[in-house]
Amino acid sequence: xxxxxxxxxxxxxxxxxxxxxxxxxxxxxxxxxxxxxxxxxxxxxxxxxxxxxxxxxxxxxxxxxxxxxxxxxxxxxxxxxxxxxxxxxxxxxxxxxxxxxxxxxxxxxxxxxxxxxxxxxxx
Amino acid sequence: xxxxxxxxxxxxxxxxxxxxxxxxxxxxxxxxxxxxxxxxxxxxxxxxxxxxxxxxxxxxxxxxxxxxxxxxxxxxxxxxxxxxxxxxxxxxxxxxxxxxxxxxxxxxxxxxxxxxxxxxxxxxxxxxxxxxxxxxxxxxxxxxxxxxxxxxxxxxxxxxxxxxxxxxxxxxxxxxxxxxxxxxxxxxxxxxxxxxxxxxxxxxxxxxxxxxxxxxxxxxxxxxxxxxxxxxxxxxxxxxxxxxxxxxxxxxxxxxxxxxxxxxxxxxxxxxxxxxxxxxxxxxxxxxxxxxxxxxxxxxxxxxxxxxxxxxxxxxxxxxxxxxxxxxxxxxxxxxxxxxxxxx
Numbered sequence: 322x323x324x325x326x327x328x329x330x331x332x333x334x335x336x337x338x339x340x341x342x343x344x345x346x347x348x349x350x351x352x353x354x355x356x357x358x359x360x361x362x363x364x365x366x367x368x369x370x371x372x373x374x375x376x377x378x379x380x381x382x383x384x385x386x387x388x389x390x391x392x393x394x395x396x397x398x399x400x401x402x403x404x405x406x407x408x409x410x411x412x413x414x415x416x417x418x419x420x421x422x423x424x425x426x427x428x429x430x431x432x433x434x435x436x437x438x439x440x441x442x443x444x
Numbered sequence: 445x446x447x448x449x450x451x452x453x454x455x456x457x458x459x460x461x462x463x464x465x466x467x468x469x470x471x472x473x474x475x476x477x478x479x480x481x482x483x484x485x486x487x488x489x490x491x492x493x494x495x496x497x498x499x500x501x502x503x504x505x506x507x508x509x510x511x512x513x514x515x516x517x518x519x520x521x522x523x524x525x526x527x528x529x530x531x532x533x534x535x536x537x538x539x540x541x542x543x544x545x546x547x548x549x550x551x552x553x554x555x556x557x558x559x560x561x562x563x564x565x566x567x568x569x570x571x572x573x574x575x576x577x578x579x580x581x582x583x584x585x586x587x588x589x590x591x592x593x594x595x596x597x598x599x600x601x602x603x604x605x606x607x608x609x610x611x612x613x614x615x616x617x618x619x620x621x622x623x624x625x626x627x628x629x630x631x632x633x634x635x636x637x638x639x640x641x642x643x644x645x646x647x648x649x650x651x652x653x654x655x656x657x658x659x660x661x662x663x664x665x666x667x668x669x670x671x672x673x674x675x676x677x678x679x680x681x682x683x684x685x686x687x688x689x690x691x692x693x694x695x696x697x698x699x700x701x702x703x704x705x706x707x708x709x710x711x712x713x714x715x716x717x718x719x720x721x722x723x724x725x726x727x728x729x730x731x732x733x734x735x736x737x738x739x740x741x742x743x744x745x746x747x748x749x750x751x752x753x754x755x756x757x758x759x760x761x762x763x764x765x766x767x768x769x770x771x772x773x774x775x776x777x778x779x780x781x782x783x784x785x786x787x788x
């Protein structure tokens with residue numbers, strides 16, 4: 322499995338689980354479906370970006386750092402939108418788990434996943 | 445009267461066996477190994493200035509069956525152009541009448557020595573698949589090896605896997621020359637094993653019975669081959685040998701039980717058992733099907749040789765996706781901790 326696909330799959334699965342954990346915040350339960358879809362999409366986009374980074378940069382610390390940053394940035398973009406019902410912002414509840422997803426995907430794509438084969442041209 | 449020591453006698457014998465390469469393009473370098481019916485020397489091809497392996501009958505003046513067999517071996521090899529089969533360069537007769545052929549000189553290790561440096565089972569299985577590739581190619585060209593064993597597999601310094609010693613090969617085509625007939629139904633020929641530390645390999649046996657000629661290596665030879673049932677040998681005989689070879693790669697011996705009592709994975713055990721079934725019809729019908737089962741095992745998929753229980757399927761699912769399962773579990777643990785601290 323290549324690094325981009327690995328990032329996409331892992332980001333999507335963890336993003337979906339991340340969204341599902343909103344159930345533990347009772348005031349947002351009526352919006353569970355929207356939260357799960359949004360979180361899954363956020364995980365997918367983050368996973369692809371982190372996967373591409375891992376293809377280009379071979380460094381575990383940088384991979385983890387990049388994953389953390391991407392996860393935090395995407396989560397911040399979501400958290401910046403106030404909740405439609407309560408009007409509140411849930412920065413901690415969204416940014417901390419979102420960063421964690423990015424960190425895990427960053428680690429996984431650096432540690433596992435196939436690097437692209439070197440192309441060779443014979444004349 | 446003064447007696448010669450064993451060492452001196454051995455040197456004299458080696459001197460008498462040393463082939464006379466006068467008038468050929470080859471220059472003898474050193475003796476490398478003894479095969480089923482001849483000795484292999486390292487020689488230099490003076491025209492092309494390269495090192496070659498020169499196999500020559502070890503009996504000066506030998507003709508008839510042995511000479512025909514060596515020429516046949518060279519011809520069989522010449523037909524098998526495959527990266528996993530050692531290529532033959534030349535065939536001819538020496539001034540002393542001995543038949544010889546030259547082939548690529550392979551500098552590497554025999555499988556039985558090399559395998560000690562490969563601790564990973566998946567790596568050993570991938571090695572096995574490459575042996576299967578070469579044997580499947582030979583089968584596609586209607587050639588049976590009939591002496592597949594670790595000592596006949598060489599691993600080159602750049603990862604090449606080469607199937608060697610096709611001296612007992614049998615051509616399956618209807619138009620192929622018939623096997624050498626058994627002349628004396630009661631004769632028995634055993635080649636004596638070489639002393640420890642000697643690089644010369646002589647564990648193959650050749651036994652002439654009333655039924656046919658038994659040639660091969662105990663432990664790796666199929667039951668029908670051991671019975672001398674030469675006429676009914678087919679590709680499934682080599683599949684038996686491959687099964688024994690697979691078991692050797694996994695446990696260090698061609699047959700169960702494991703010498704150190706180590707546990708062998710049930711699916712791999714099932715593959716070995718199917719490949720080495722007593723009846724040929726119970727074995728894999730072809731080498732690609734055996735290789736496919738090994739590949740399926742490597743990919744974490746169910747193997748055809750074994751019916752899995754629910755528990756086995758679950759364990760295999762976990763092994764296949766262990767990485768994802770552990771990462772998701774790690775995430776969930778951290779998520780629970782975060783929830784706990786945020787809602788405290």
